[in-house]
Amino acid sequence: EVQLVDSGGGLIQPGGSLRLSCVASGFTFRTYTMNWVRQAPGKGLEWLSYISTSSNTIYYADSVKGRFTISRDNAKNSLYLQMNSLRAEDTAVYYCARDGNSYGPDFDYWGQGTLVTVSS
Amino acid sequence: QSALTQPASVSGSPGQSITISCTGTSSDVGGYNYVSWYQQHPGKAPKLIIYDVTKRPSGVSNRFSGSKSGNTASLTISGLQAEDEADYYCNSYTTSTTYVVFGGGTKLTVL
Numbered sequence: 001e002v003q004l005v006d007s008g009g010g011l012i013q014p015g016g017s018l019r020l021s022c023v024a025s026g027f028t029f030r031t032y033t034m035n036w037v038r039q040a041p042g043k044g045l046e047w048l049s050y051i052s053t054s055s056n057t058i059y060y061a062d063s064v065k066g067r068f069t070i071s072r073d074n075a076k077n078s079l080y081l082q083m084n085s086l087r088a089e090d091t092a093v094y095y096c097a098r099d100g101n102s103y104g105p106d107f108d109y110w111g112q113g114t115l116v117t118v119s120s
Numbered sequence: 121q122s123a124l125t126q127p128a129s130v131s132g133s134p135g136q137s138i139t140i141s142c143t144g145t146s147s148d149v150g151g152y153n154y155v156s157w158y159q160q161h162p163g164k165a166p167k168l169i170i171y172d173v174t175k176r177p178s179g180v181s182n183r184f185s186g187s188k189s190g191n192t193a194s195l196t197i198s199g200l201q202a203e204d205e206a207d208y209y210c211n212s213y214t215t216s217t218t219y220v221v222f223g224g225g226t227k228l229t230v231l
Contacts, residue, residue, distance in 0.1 A: 035220070037166075044123070044225040045158070045166065045209050050218075059218040095165055104154020104213040105220040106171035113165055 002026040002109045004096050009114030016086050016118075022079040022096030022111050030074035033099040035107060036081045038092040038116075046092075047105070049081065064090075086118045124149065124210055124223035131229040137198040140226045142210035143191055148221055150191035154213035157186060157195045160225075161206045170195060197228070205230040 008020040020036070036048040049070040050059040058070055069082040079096050093113040100108035125143040132138040142149065142157075149155055153173045158166035168177055170186035173193060183198045193212070197204055210223040 037222075045160075045211075045222045047211070047220040047222055050220070062217065100168065100171060100177070102154065102156075102172050102175075104152065104156065104172060105211055106154075106156045106168060107158070107166070107211075108168045108171075108177060110165035110167075 002098070004098065004109055004111035006094065006096055006111035006114040009094060009116045011117045011119065012086055013120050014087060014118055017082070017084045018086065018116060020081040020083065020094055020096075020114060020116075024077045024079070024098075027098075029072075029077040034072060034079045035097045035099060035105070036068075036070060036079075036094060037097050037107070037110075038090075038094045039113075040089070040092040043092075048094075050099075050105075051079070083116070086116075088118050090116060091118045092116060124212060124221055126208075126210060126223040126226045128224070129227045129229065131231055132197075132200045133231045134200050134202065136200050137196060138200060138228065140195045140197075140208055140210075140228070142193040142195070142212075142223045144193075144212055144214075144221070145191055145216065147216035148212040148214035149188065149193050151215070152213050153188070155186070155188060155193040156211050157184075157193075158209045158211070159204075159206050160209065166209065200230055202230050204228060 096111040097107035098109040100106040157170035160166040
């Protein structure tokens with residue numbers, strides 16, 4: 001069974017840093033591209049970042065470019081999101097999501113989400 | 121980046137059919153057959169229900185179907201059931217920003 005387990009969220013002060021993790025199981029992690037998507041309270045989904053299988057290709061949304069860094073460790077079946085210079089508007093549930101077999105962004109499996117609250 | 125445009129809400133009675141639109145530009149929806157749709161129940165992670173405009177993942181009911189005309193993609197749900205009440209999001213590959221753009225979401229109410 002494919003599983004993605006998100007963790008690392010919590011309460012953090014503005015300007016602070018946090019590292020999210022996503023541990024994958026039930027599939028060959030190293031062969032799938034991965035993404036981070038977030039959802040602010042009561043709002044819609046916002047794609048944040050993409051990473052290719054070998055980490056050679058990385059994309060970011062403009063809203064997080066320069067502040068967030070996506071990475072992966074295929075040996076540990078893990079995806080990460082390093083978040084720096086956090087702002088109140090970064091408060092959201094953060095999901096990791098696997099790209100399916102299409103060439104386009106079809107996110108076929110999602111983590112359960114981890115809540116990040118940026119507040120003083 | 122600009123989100124794809126979806127109606128904020130739609131509603132229908134059990135057994136009826138509804139359609140949710142997702143309007144973009146030639147840089148995303150209109151230019152590529154890479155539109156996906158997701159269903160999200162309150163407090164849950166999104167679930168992929170349509171990808172590549174018209175394809176259904178294994179296990180998804182055939183009551184869900186997708187189509188596209190020009191810069192607008194559509195999700196149709198036939199034979200509405202109470203369990204279909206949820207938020208629905210589209211996304212698309214895009215060349216105007218980087219990789220992915222989501223729609224703002226549509227709340228479906230089953231009357």
